[in-house]
Amino acid sequence: MTPKLQVLNGEEGTHRTQTAERVPADFDLLRLRAIRRLVMWRGFPYFFQGLMLIVFVALAQIGWEHYAPTGANQKLYAKTNLATLLVWGVWWPAMIWIAVLLGRAWCMVCPLELVSNVSERFGRSQGIRQLHVRRWMISGAIIVALYALIQLLVSGAHINRVPAYTSWFLIGLLLMAVITGLAFKDRAFCRGFCPIGQLLATYGRGGMLAVRAGSGQTCGGCTGKDCLMACNRYRPDARSCPGLLNPPRVNSNRDCLVCGQCIKACQPDNMRLLLRPLFHVGDVREPLASWPTTLFVMLVSGFVTWELLTEWPKGEETFLKVPNLVSQWAGVSWSSGYLDGLWALVIVPLGFWTLMWFVVRLLGENSGLSSTWQRMALPVAVVVSAGHMAKALAKFVSWAGFLPVAMTDPVGLNTLEALRVKALAEPTRLLPPVVAAVLGIILVVGGLFFAVREARLAHPNSLSHYLYLVPKVSLTFAFLLIVFGWVLK
Ligand code: SF4
Ligand code: SF4
Ligand code: SF4
Structure with a gap:
């Protein structure tokens, strides 16, 4: 295939399809x-x-x-x-x-x-x-x-x-x-x-x-x-x-x-x-994500953070301190799961994305809140998806060991009883936590690499994509910290 050049002409949302990188x-x-x-x-x-x-x-x-x-x-x-x-x-x-x-x-x-x-x-x-x-x-x-x-x-x-x-x-x-x-x-x-x-x-x-x-x-x-x-x-x-x-x-x-x-x-x-x-x-590459996509990425950035924390109980406890205090104060225990969800899906992402907007502005980017979020969304989604892969791996290796026994008892009540009376040992994880954590770290770092590349390809003529490193690196750092926590539990 002939190598092509992908260039943006500097105006948001307009593309000429040429790229500086060789098309493989x-x-x-x-x-x-x-x-x-x-x-x-x-x-x-x-x-x-x-x-x-x-x-x-x-x-x-x-x-x-x-x-x-x-x-x-x-x-x-x-x-x-x-x-x-x-x-x-x-x-x-x-x-x-x-x-x-x-x-x-x-x-x-x-x-x-x-x-x-x-x-x-x-x-x-x-x-x-x-x-x-x-x-x-x-x-x-x-x-x-x-x-x-x-x-x-x-x-x-x-x-x-x-x-x-x-x-x-x-x-x-x-x-x-x-x-x-x-x-x-x-x-x-x-x-x-x-x-x-x-x-x-x-x-x-x-x-x-x-x-x-x-x-x-x-x-x-x-x-x-x-x-x-x-x-x-x-x-x-x-x-x-x-x-x-x-x-x-x-x-x-x-x-x-x-x-x-x-x-x-x-x-x-x-x-x-x-x-x-x-x-x-x-x-x-779209320089600015649509609003539904932006909202989706905001939502999953909080959700994946929480999902990664579920593998590290102490970290999760700290993360959910605020909604737990609120539900204790309100005295409505049935709603605590929904409050946790609201906290992770809406409140934490809103706080993080707003903070990122402030930081990017402080560093010299003069965009409004909405265009900053839209510009952040697609590259950040790459880091989020890598974090999601890490969590998916951790979940799979802890659940998949149950497959053989679940195939013989699909409803699972007999297995549950056998596990309760210790007639059956709980299946071991397919991978030890430390291996899952190492793979998780590799995934998240790989995600950052592709996220930075995506941002550069979407804005090849703009130097401001260096400012937009902040959200990607911050989220990567947060994910890495949590994945390290998996081996501390
Ligand atoms: S226009 Fe459609 S049908 Fe015609 S050659 Fe292209 S892909 Fe095939
Ligand atoms: S959705 Fe199906 S039919 Fe449409 S472009 Fe993709 S492969 Fe082709
Ligand atoms: S997952 Fe299934 S229902 Fe959903 S968009 Fe894909 S094909 Fe359609």
Whole structure:
């Protein structure tokens, strides 16, 4: 591939696509015959989505109406029940890793997309007048609100520890996919309502898997434009982009679900399924994040800080001192989890991001609060995602040892009882805390490296990105301090 230059002309929000860094060679996975045949197969990705749907429904069934017995350790029961174990201890950590490393690869096999696709087709066949999703709906605002709600329910109602609540969570997602599929057109659930859509879009920006057009000349001379034609949109397979993207112009991982439809639709065979280095220099960078993305990154910066602290009890106790004092003072113990959530998701991030704005201003940057936060968001998201990977790893290694026993007793009550009477020893962690901590440190430092590079690529002509090192380095330092704490407990 010809090396290109990526330059911003100095005005925020305007790009010329040239870059000072060499564009590394990408590998087109479709050159491998097995992968090409798989992607071109009529059953792709439906077959895999169908399999995941079976797992999804089975987990909802396994968790259904199961609560920890009175007096039992709720956290331990979450590890012995297959639904909570797989959803929160395996799937969720794996998704964080997959998003950062491979972009939106999970979307390729996601059962919720299949459900919304089928209900959308069913609604159309029944003559339901389906609506277009409004611009504000696809801005990400609803998704951020839903994500915040889920995290509040995790901290307040512990839906991640109670199999029955996890079951309701899965059923709720399926119902939302059905309803939005019936009511709206064009992959509305994914574009405007999926609670993890913003996480995948933000963490997955630098992912190594990407669908991109090949030669611009071929697209320019293409008369069929099958990847775009509205008449192809509702075909069973080889559709024009169901999410209304313009495949020849896709230049970031943000919105593409790697569903492969445009690859199949393109008659001149000009779409590629690329494996590329992390944070590919050829992708477009937004100098300022949108407001929903900014709010999302603020929220997860606090959430991930708390999540990392859960591996270090003394640190967590200190972090939650203020909300605990407030809930003691108010005398409403039921609300303490929600107060903790509010503290971690809203109050701490607001304090941190405002402080960062002050510091950046003191150092000489003359931007307002809103543009400073928007400029901070995407590079800081890289550090946050690295911290999230560290936590996901720590969680996985402490939960995954329960998998063999949970496969033999999916409901987990017998296992719980066996653990209580010490007829069964608690499975050991897959990695000792010190190894998890070392890997965590490597991840966070690696995150800082890519975050600095992202900021430089988004503002190549501006020296002020040195001032913006402060938020990234501060958060990295905080994460490193916490990860050191993991071995002190
Ligand atoms: S956006 Fe959400 S619902 Fe759509 S494919 Fe991705 S994870 Fe699934
Ligand atoms: S159908 Fe293929 S060649 Fe034609 S515009 Fe789309 S991606 Fe380009
Ligand atoms: S651009 Fe292609 S791979 Fe991406 S969502 Fe659209 S059809 Fe699917």
